Amino acid sequence: MDNYQKGKVDIVAVAKAAKVSPSTVSRTFNHPNLVSPATRKKINRAVQKLGYIRNRAAQTMHGKRSGTIGLVVPTINHAIFAEVIQAFSETIDRAGFSLLLASHSYDLDREYAMVRKFLEHRVDGVALVGLEHSDATTRLIEQQKTPALAIWNYSEDCPLPCVGADNRLAGHLAAEHLLALGHRHIGLIFPKTTGNDRAQNRLSAVREALNEKGISVPSEHESEAPYSVSQAKQAAMSLLTEHARPTALLCGNDVIAQGGLFAAQSLGLKVPDDLSIIGIGDFKGSADVEPGLTTIRIPAETIGKLAGERFTDYITSDDPEPFRICCELERIVRGTTGPVAVF
Amino acid sequence: MDNYQKGKVDIVAVAKAAKVSPSTVSRTFNHPNLVSPATRKKINRAVQKLGYIRNRAAQTMHGKRSGTIGLVVPTINHAIFAEVIQAFSETIDRAGFSLLLASHSYDLDREYAMVRKFLEHRVDGVALVGLEHSDATTRLIEQQKTPALAIWNYSEDCPLPCVGADNRLAGHLAAEHLLALGHRHIGLIFPKTTGNDRAQNRLSAVREALNEKGISVPSEHESEAPYSVSQAKQAAMSLLTEHARPTALLCGNDVIAQGGLFAAQSLGLKVPDDLSIIGIGDFKGSADVEPGLTTIRIPAETIGKLAGERFTDYITSDDPEPFRICCELERIVRGTTGPVAVF
DNA sequence: AATAGTATTGCAAATGTTTTCATAAATTCG
DNA sequence: CGAATTTATGAAAACATTTGCAATACTATT
Known part of the structure; x- marks a missing residue:
């Protein structure tokens, strides 16, 4: 009530308003089946009334997943990557993740910087385009034990999980x-x-x-x-x-x-x-x-979608299994090619 | 040393390694001028050695900025938006922010959901495309007092700061x-x-x-x-x-x-x-x-760049001044138009 | 040499959540 | 009906950081 105006609505404000403990409020979000329908209703009303919005930073700090996945592409402004980004974004969104996006303009040092930035944000995983990355980047990912994914390229001896084409x-x-x-x-x-x-x-x-x-x-x-x-x-x-x-x-x-x-x-x-x-x-x-x-x-949309699905599975799984997916290429013959002219 | 392997490198691990208090380590990052060059060097060595990466979630929780800006677009997979996204992303990156990106497929209810999700992540600001949004979205932004920006459209009576064209x-x-x-x-x-x-x-x-x-x-x-x-x-x-x-x-x-x-x-x-x-x-x-x-x-790149610059300024300023920027249109006459044929 | 001031550091509280453990209430079963 | 479970809730510790305040060490001034 008092701090209702001040925008300082946290879980204890909600708890107070609903006359329960913060624990119960937290449980209502994370394990709703552990709290009685009656109190749940009370709490939801309080949430509604106060306009409470959960603070993921606090959750993250507690060791829960941050709910973000970082994607680093060479460039966004580019038909084919735009398509992958779109598909990837939609797919991970469906799994409850948000997309942190950055581009490096084909500069692997900048790629490193972006990955590092993402790690500061404690992304739950980071996806990179292609298989060629700077040693520093590889080391960083390795050392931080962050789930990583190579997108776009497929290679059977890729050190990371990958989804892409040959x-x-x-x-x-x-x-x-x-x-x-x-x-x-x-x-x-x-x-x-x-x-x-x-x-x-x-x-x-x-x-x-x-x-x-x-x-x-x-x-x-x-x-x-x-x-x-x-x-x-x-x-x-x-x-x-x-x-x-x-x-x-x-x-x-x-x-x-x-x-x-x-x-x-x-x-x-x-x-x-x-x-x-x-x-x-x-x-x-x-x-x-x-x-x-x-x-x-090259089936960009399929790659993005598959990558999103498998990567979120991978991240949320208890014992994640590495994977490599090779997406099929297709020769599309339209009007710009024909037999060579006879002289 | 002990937990060096375990990936559990936090600020106190660094502090221990450098034989100083966590406060000093924190200060080295946030107010380097307050700590002596000698200790700074010690600390940097420790950081290097342990591979420490700052935890933005913890900073955010403390009330510091999260360092993220949310951008919600109708679709990514689309020449013109891709161009704005690219420019916006690069610009805010330069100012130290990361981009959270989502698309809503021209569905204003999904736009609301995306904005909400971003607010959970405690974005420092949220940018939307266009001036038409659901009431819920408007209320949400208003109530949370999150800096918001309308991109792409210009209108002199826009309730939000905006950067765009008419x-x-x-x-x-x-x-x-x-x-x-x-x-x-x-x-x-x-x-x-x-x-x-x-x-x-x-x-x-x-x-x-x-x-x-x-x-x-x-x-x-x-x-x-x-x-x-x-x-x-x-x-x-x-x-x-x-x-x-x-x-x-x-x-x-x-x-x-x-x-x-x-x-x-x-x-x-x-x-x-x-x-x-x-x-x-x-x-x-x-x-x-x-x-x-x-x-x-419509100067997409200019819009993205200007939007990024002004918005980060706005966010980081102590007393932010609302702004509206109208980007110039230009008629580009190429080969597809000519005088009407006479009958 | 004593005083005042400044530069450097540490302590501890605070941030918003989640979760373990404990406790109380309600239900089931013989 | 009483014991044994099960269900529902709360208290408190933990997460990784920042910062106000206090304490110490150093420097300059008279």
Whole structure:
């Protein structure tokens, strides 16, 4: 009553208002079956009246879970991660957890800083994108015995539990598709690979697949582009105006592929007749460009959802079992790839 | 030493290792100038050695700030919000805060639930998208005296501090542009307006602008589409195959506009000769489609950044001054709009 | 050298919960 | 009906930190 106005409503205020002890109030929240329906009702009325909101900080301090999970991504502003974040967020929310989110712009030192910050908040678990992390980060997680999860990549010898797809396979599938269509002059546009094992794995698998056919990519048919349609378009423009134009473009992801597509269109090239283009990812929107983008689908939503489910299980379980989940890739053939033109 | 392995490293463990009192350790973190350089060094060594990580939950309980800011968005998986989230996240991170993120799928009751959850975590502030919220939410924020911020929309009579753009103006500018080009038969594709004051404001402003010119939009030239290129494309397809086709399409946002563009292309319509298209938002990628999308630019990144800066200032200030910031819109004329064809 | 002031440190209380243990009341059973 | 359970509640300790106050040690001033 008195401190009703002051916003200082704590569990003892509620207890007083309901004329019971704080213990009973606490129990009403945590083990409702241990308190009689009558008192429960009294307490709920008091809670309602005072506008009491539980203080998780105090619970956390007591050794209960904090109810937060930290997720550190390279960047939020990016179709595919946004999709994973969304799915992950929704799933852990359903399990009663809140999401602490941070991004590190592909800088593994900043990743370390973010993880550390999250540990200060006593997150119940921390999820990272990819398998490549700084030693400091690995040590930190290890030492603090915080449940950790690698998301997005799958590898059978991943030291952490992981939920993701096999990026090497993705690269391989993309290359295979172009080769099967008869392409031998293939341009490669990939993002920078430092601190980005996804891109790295894809690229090296592509190279391998091409090498097996005795194909090597001349350096003027290789280009680096950041995660941006417009910059990728630029890169593709210059690559496609080389004197010996490749017959196909294999792009490290769908954003780059879209850039490639727009570049081709603005150069007046017919896709797929003059140029085939394949991406990796199958982002939202890739299906809808004209022509639809051929790509290797990475099931971002599934990954996010599965990761959320399994990780919360893992965290709440008494004897957690490590797990590794490999999500299936799918080759989605749409309109941007076709057989190589005969000369 | 003993509990070094057990991960139970707290401030008193550090104190013991450094042979000082816990108070001194605490002070080293919070008021370093109050402790002598020599002891500070001792303590830092101990911290290093034991791998101590401060416990924010305990600090929070003591009345210090929790160091978290909650952001509730309609959806994460969505170009424009992703951009705001990214900018907001980075900015508050720089000020030492962590981001708690949740989405409510345009359901204001879920928004309430999310805000409540955040209040349990004792966030230092909570940011919401838009100005339309359930009464319960408003009451909750009011009653808990938690600093709150409305993001994305600007309105001069907003009850909360806000950082955003004027969506009515956005709608007006879009309509004006088409009218200036001579269009009189204008198709409208907008998202559902319930619980989405952005869309609502834009749409009503468009209607007003058209009415002023004595133009009303027949119902067969109006369509509703969710935030999805492909579904918008569907909607546009059926709208554009009506017997009396409009000469221009005004779309509630750029995603829908892209759908419209692809629909036109796949129907063999020349843009902008046969059909003009204008969007609102200027999302990443809007510049890069072929032809480039004409749109009203809403500076998402600026909004996120400004919001983060001002809000953290507001939270950390001793006597916080409410603020309202209106971010400038910009008409970006690219290739999808042109003068109406003469018959 | 004595005094006043300042810099550095420690003690103990306080923060809001949960949980163990103990106690009291109610119920069951022979 | 009395003993044995079971059910419902409360008291108090514990969680990891911060901070006001007090105490000590050091420095400067006269």
